[in-house]
Amino acid sequence: MPRIVLCTTHFCGFCLAAKRLLAKKGLDFDEIDVSFDEEKRAEMVARAQGARTVPQIFIRDRHMGGYVELAALDRTGELDAWLAEIEPDGELV
Numbered sequence: 001m002p003r004i005v006l007c008t009t010h011f012c013g014f015c016l017a018a019k020r021l022l023a024k025k026g027l028d029f030d031e032i033d034v035s036f037d038e039e040k041r042a043e044m045v046a047r048a049q050g051a052r053t054v055p056q057i058f059i060r061d062r063h064m065g066g067y068v069e070l071a072a073l074d075r076t077g078e079l080d081a082w083l084a085e086i087e088p089d090g091e092l093v
Contacts, residue, residue, distance in 0.1 A: 048063050
């Protein structure tokens with residue numbers, strides 16, 4: 001299973017910002033586009049404990065929220081702790 005998963009939609013500025021932030025850190029992630037797939041969107045909502053907005057971000061199967069939460073964790077340095085055991089290719093160290 002991928003270590004970082006982003007659930008996104010087309011034309012979502014926050015989704016683009018999340019992808020840029022992770023790419024800036026040199027991290028690979030899997031993107032699941034839920035734009036027109038009700039089944040994938042329902043799965044995202046279930047995994048995200050009812051959250052319907054995008055992006056929804058999962059790191060090592062842990063739901064961490066959306067872009068706002070991702071950026072906040074990055075500002076405080078906590079994101080690096082979450083990612084400490086992940087190599088740039090997305091695999092565990």
